[in-house]
Amino acid sequence: MKKLFYPDESIENKISFYHLLFFLLALPFDRFYSTIILVSFLVHSLIFLDKAKIKNIGRTTFILQSVFMVTILSSTYSAFFSEAMNMLTKQLAVFMFPLLFAVTSLDLKKYRAALLEVFAIGCTCTVIYLYVDAIRTIQYSGLPVKALFSLAFINHNFSLPIDLHATYFSMFLVISIIYFFQRIKEEIRIGKKIFFIVCSLILAAGLMQLSSKSALIAILLIVNIGFPLFLFKKKNALRFLFISVSATVILFTFILSVNVFRERFLVDLKNDLNKNPESEKMSWRIKRWEAGMDIFKQSAFIGKGAGAEIPLLRSLYFERKMYGAYLSSLNVHNQYLSFMINSGIAGLLVYLATLCWGFWRSIKSSDLLLLSFMILVTVVSLSEDILAVNKGIFFYAFFFSFLVMSNKRTVT
Numbered sequence: 001m002k003k004l005f006y007p008d009e010s011i012e013n014k015i016s017f018y019h020l021l022f023f024l025l026a027l028p029f030d031r032f033y034s035t036i037i038l039v040s041f042l043v044h045s046l047i048f049l050d051k052a053k054i055k056n057i058g059r060t061t062f063i064l065q066s067v068f069m070v071t072i073l074s075s076t077y078s079a080f081f082s083e084a085m086n087m088l089t090k091q092l093a094v095f096m097f098p099l100l101f102a103v104t105s106l107d108l109k110k111y112r113a114a115l116l117e118v119f120a121i122g123c124t125c126t127v128i129y130l131y132v133d134a135i136r137t138i139q140y141s142g143l144p145v146k147a148l149f150s151l152a153f154i155n156h157n158f159s160l161p162i163d164l165h166a167t168y169f170s171m172f173l174v175i176s177i178i179y180f181f182q183r184i185k186e187e188i189r190i191g192k193k194i195f196f197i198v199c200s201l202i203l204a205a206g207l208m209q210l211s212s213k214s215a216l217i218a219i220l221l222i223v224n225i226g227f228p229l230f231l232f233k234k235k236n237a238l239r240f241l242f243i244s245v246s247a248t249v250i251l252f253t254f255i256l257s258v259n260v261f262r263e264r265f266l267v268d269l270k271n272d273l274n275k276n277p278e279s280e281k282m283s284w285r286i287k288r289w290e291a292g293m294d295i296f297k298q299s300a301f302i303g304k305g306a307g308a309e310i311p312l313l314r315s316l317y318f319e320r321k322m323y324g325a326y327l328s329s330l331n332v333h334n335q336y337l338s339f340m341i342n343s344g345i346a347g348l349l350v351y352l353a354t355l356c357w358g359f360w361r362s363i364k365s366s367d368l369l370l371l372s373f374m375i376l377v378t379v380v381s382l383s384e385d386i387l388a389v390n391k392g393i394f395f396y397a398f399f400f401s402f403l404v405m406s407n408k409r410t411v412t
Contacts, residue, residue, distance in 0.1 A: 017111060027398075041100060053104075060405070061099060064400055070351070071306045071343075074303060078305025078342075080308050084306040094397040128202060135148065150260055174207070218378075288330060288331075303341055335382075373400065
């Protein structure tokens with residue numbers, strides 16, 4: 001623990017380390033803190049910048065920045081200038097983190113485990129805080145304890161005290177759980193192994209309470225595919241696969257047996273994909289996807305330009321009497337379709353190529369955490385505009401760059 005908080009490094013590297021540490025601790029909370037720390041890290045990096053560090057900027061850096069470059073290019077022909085500029089401002093982190101990690105003299109590989117451990121423990125403490133807050137609310141309201149497993153305390157209502165979208169917080173928890181699982185397998189000290197197991201159980205409980213469908217699907221894919229591939233040898237992998245598939249069946253049985261989870265995971269999913277005309281009133285995802293596809297068809301190759309998504313969707317929402325989506329200015333809730341609207345097939349292909357490159361890097365380096373991140377982003381992109389929301393952008397920008405660049409000491 002002493003080595004964690006007092007690394008034996010130069011002043012420059014110590015300051016870089018603390019910037020990353022506090023950024024990860026602040027990530028689940030208000031974006032103000034994360035943004036301030038990122039700006040401070042930028043200023044610090046500029047102070048110590050020299051020609052030798054600039055030479056580390058190369059192909060990897062540019063690939064990691066690719067989706068930001070798509071936004072820059074598509075903003076040049078957008079009819080919605082202010083929205084395009086707002087989008088560019090939000091996505092600056094996608095441009096900055098690859099650069100900052102390329103020019104830092106801090107050995108990211110050396111401190112990768114320590115930083116991820118701080119992040120995972122921070123997420124665990126946040127889940128505990130949310131449970132404490134929920135239980136205090138239940139007691140204050142004179143409700144029974146079983147109210148914890150009601151619509152009033154799951155999904156967005158559970159993460160409301162930290163004002164963080166349930167799916168994005170779920171993404172943080174998935175990465176934390178995967179990290180702890182890795183450490184449980186590798187750790188030889190019984191005390192620490194027990195600590196990691198307890199933290200994993202708390203995070204898993206929080207994940208169920210948040211009830212994000214896409215995050216649950218992602219972690220099941222990671223456990224049933226990534227773990228057998230990267231954590232176990234052939235014989236043990238088959239044994240683990242049998243156990244993980246059995247656990248998945250038990251989990252689904254549990255979901256079906258608890259009303260609130262059955263409604264959240266199954267009924268809501270059915271409604272999201274329901275083509276019944278009556279569901280237009282509720283503005284489920286399928287209706288927003290249909291509206292997005294209609295806009296995409298108007299300019300299939302290059303799209304309508306950065307920032308065009310919500311203004312054009314709102315117009316269609318009103319026309320189709322989807323008043324809930326119109327009043328809430330809902331985006332299309334699909335990152336792939338978002339690229340198709342804003343930058344057309346060209347932008348979508350860049351995003352898909354970037355994801356494929358990430359998968360290739362994870363398999364090449366046998367990096368379970370990077371593979372987990374790629375699966376998580378790929379799956380959640382089906383139901384959310386990750387690169388339209390601050391916490392989604394920070395998650396994508398930081399972890400993609402950090403996990404790729406911490407695989408080796410010299411960044412190229």
